[in-house]
Amino acid sequence: MHNSANERNYGHLINEGLENELEAKISRYLRDNITFVCFPVDEESQRLRLEEGIIATLNRHPSFGPSSNWLGLNSPLSEISSSGLWNRQGLQGQPLSDEELELVKWLARFGNDSYRNNTGRRTRVQRAEDSVRVAVEATGSQGKTADDVRQYIEKLLQEAKMIGEYYIDLVSGDIHKQMGMKNRMPQICRIMYEKMMPGDEVLHTTPSGKSSTIKIRYYLRNR
Incomplete structure (x- = not known):
């Protein structure tokens, strides 16, 4: 959706047919290639801690990194271009402990079962x-x-x-x-x-x- 200022300044460049076609292609790609899992974490403090731990663990693991054509490599923010994550917060946080990793695995596998x-x-x-x-x-x-x-x-x-x-x-x-x-x-x-x-x-x-x-x-x- 375009705001009024952009429409006034760049409306003559907008090709809505092409935009709709690209959005449909992107949606199909996401549905066919991207998977994710959601799991419950009751306490807010624990949710924030696990989020930070997951980000820090990925950032520090030697096998994790962006592909050569990842768009984030062109980001002007060094934290993004060097980490392979569209994220700036938590990169240098405390990685997951062994116990926290087991907690994440359990919650992801068994859903609402109480850990x-x-x-x-x-x-x-x-x-x-x-x-x-x-x-x-x-x-x-x-x-x-x-x-x-x-x-x-x-x-x-x-x-x-x-x-x-x-x-x-x-x-x-x-x-x-x-x-x-x-x-x-x-x-x-x-x-x-x-x-x-x-x-x-x-x-x-x-x-x-x-x-x-x-x-x-x-x-x-x-x-």
């Missing part, structure tokens, strides 16, 4: 996943088939059921990484969908349905 009241559940879920992952790593990552993926997911489901969980949330990128696979994300996602039963929920998906952020909640009672 403070689920210490036992976090421990049980982590132990179950660790035991399955160790078993998979021991077999090596070469030559894994679709059946191997099915068996791995089934082991995660059964381990969670055995320790009394009502459901388990699985993320495609986690499975892909834990199994040591490369360029097999579509297969992982397809099998995750195959393993769904009536009542299971897709908590996060993308237009392609085959990204590393596919998240499905599997209920365990009838498995």
Whole structure:
């Protein structure tokens, strides 16, 4: 939308048809390529602390940086052009501690479940996943088939059921990484969908349905 001053000064240069076309292209790109996750943080002070910690952690991590064609490289503000973030505040803050990182991971994965009241559940879920992952790593990552993926997911489901969980949330990128696979994300996602039963929920998906952020909640009672 243009304000009146700009319309008076530059109205003759405005091509509304082209603007609408570009906006539609940008919207399609965002829908098809950008994913994000929202999670609840009850206390304002904690929200501000985690925000600062995430920004500082990204800014200081050696593997994080902008692509060569990132528009922010042309910013006149050195904090933006050098950090790879459209942000000036929090860059030099305190990075996330190990405990804070686990908190973020828990909230992002389990949503509204209370972090403070689920210490036992976090421990049980982590132990179950660790035991399955160790078993998979021991077999090596070469030559894994679709059946191997099915068996791995089934082991995660059964381990969670055995320790009394009502459901388990699985993320495609986690499975892909834990199994040591490369360029097999579509297969992982397809099998995750195959393993769904009536009542299971897709908590996060993308237009392609085959990204590393596919998240499905599997209920365990009838498995």
